[in-house]
């Protein structure tokens with residue numbers, strides 16, 4: 001049997017009628033449709049899951065009403081689709097092969113073309129999106145968007161894309177063979193031929209219907225021949241703005257901001273089934289070096305004014321012959337990263353109230369969680385032996401993690417290369433790591449994005465402290481997280497490096 005496209009209500013959507021109007025209510029949207037002809041209301045009643053065949057719905061409306069009723073139906077379906085209230089699925093032999101679930105939020109205007117929007121003149125869907133599948137222009141070719149990807153969620157295969165306001169659940173694994181065939185551009189005929197070989201059991205029309213579903217989810221690029229006969233892109237990739245976006249950047253952006261995701265956002269305490277991670281990293285018994293504690297009151301009096309520091313802040317990559325001292329490093333870390341206060345507070349979570357520990361620092365951090373750790377790789381610092389250290393912000397001391405091992409040397413070499421300077425000239429490399437669980441315990445969808453924001457906050461705090469202290473600071477854009485995990489013997493998934501910053505003695509100029 002050939003697959004057909006079905007329409008059904010999205011999860012948690014209900015239909016009611018009152019005084020000639022129909023009211024469709026979903027978790028995030030409510031729409032009143034009026035005036036509503038009885039044949040259209042009857043069709044809507046058939047959308048209760050598993051729904052009904054789109055073509056049969058259209059035929060029943062035409063049989064009971066007029067061509068105008070059909071135009072009105074398409075218009076309403078389009079309205080409902082734009083608000084994420086309707087699912088479209090590919091059905092064969094009484095079961096779904098794939099279902100497109102729109103996110104339950106209003107779809108912005110710019111994405112409507114991809115979701116089968118109605119033509120303004122006729123209120124009918126544009127020809128290629130009418131549910132009858134892509135145009136069979138023999139030479140038109142289709143290819144999977146470079147932004148589309150497949151992953152497993154529970155025991156289902158999910159197709160997603162940061163260009164989509166929907167996800168496609170693939171219920172029948174034979175469709176994966178069709179996806180594979182779409183790795184390179186194909187005409188509909190070529191795709192159908194591939195399907196015959198790769199996915200026995202799928203009928204000829206199935207590739208076409210699956211393609212329609214993928215196009216609706218904005219997961220297909222089309223190429224049409226131009227006058228010279230060569231192919232050119234015919235839909236979304238023609239948007240030159242997309243060229244700037246690498247796959248991972250657009251995915252991270254779209255999933256850590258509201259709009260293109262229906263995941264819960266913000267402080268949901270999603271890991272509240274586990275005890276809250278501690279405010280501070282546990283102290284491991286190892287060599288530690290107490291650091292100099294400056295008198296903050298005295299610094300408040302003696303420091304150059306903020307505007308002066310801001311104006312003179314620069315990235316400096318040259319150092320004085322004499323390396324910075326352990327006392328300067330102590331003052332720097334005290335100004336930037338020490339624990340200022342510690343307390344406990346109750347946090348309301350879905351798993352009940354949880355007692356959490358907090359430890360504040362001189363810089364701001366989302367939720368006051370302070371998941372960042374400060375590590376220091378020392379090449380040259382008067383009073384401290386070379387090697388890798390972890391800064392304990394509560395005791396204000398350095399704990400030695402490693403001597404100048406090969407991985408520590410490589411971390412320093414990488415940093416020197418990033419700054420375009422000779423490795424021998426380096427003095428101190430501050431490596432920020434994140435204890436991911438501390439922030440992921442509370443924040444959903446945005447945990448890693450918050451961590452990167454915190455890195456920026458700390459960079460500027462370090463720039464300002466170093467400038468006020470007449471030291472040479474320079475932020476770095478990248479580091480090797482695997483290498484750090486090896487050097488410090490941390491578990492990459494528990495704590496890995498997220499930021500690097502160079503520090504050294506300044507060649508000249510004393511701020512007054």
Ligand SMILES: Cc1cc2nc3c(=O)[nH]c(=O)nc-3n(C[C@H](O)[C@H](O)[C@H](O)COP(=O)(O)O)c2cc1C
Pocket residue numbers: 313314315316317418419420459474475476477478
């Ligand atoms: C997030 C970030 C990443 C940076 N990455 C590097 C880097 O990898 N190498 C480097 O030499 N400078 C790096 N810099 C320093 C910039 O080059 C510098 O801030 C910029 O040129 C402006 O100069 P200024 O800091 O002296 O005002 C970085 C700065 C920031 C904020």
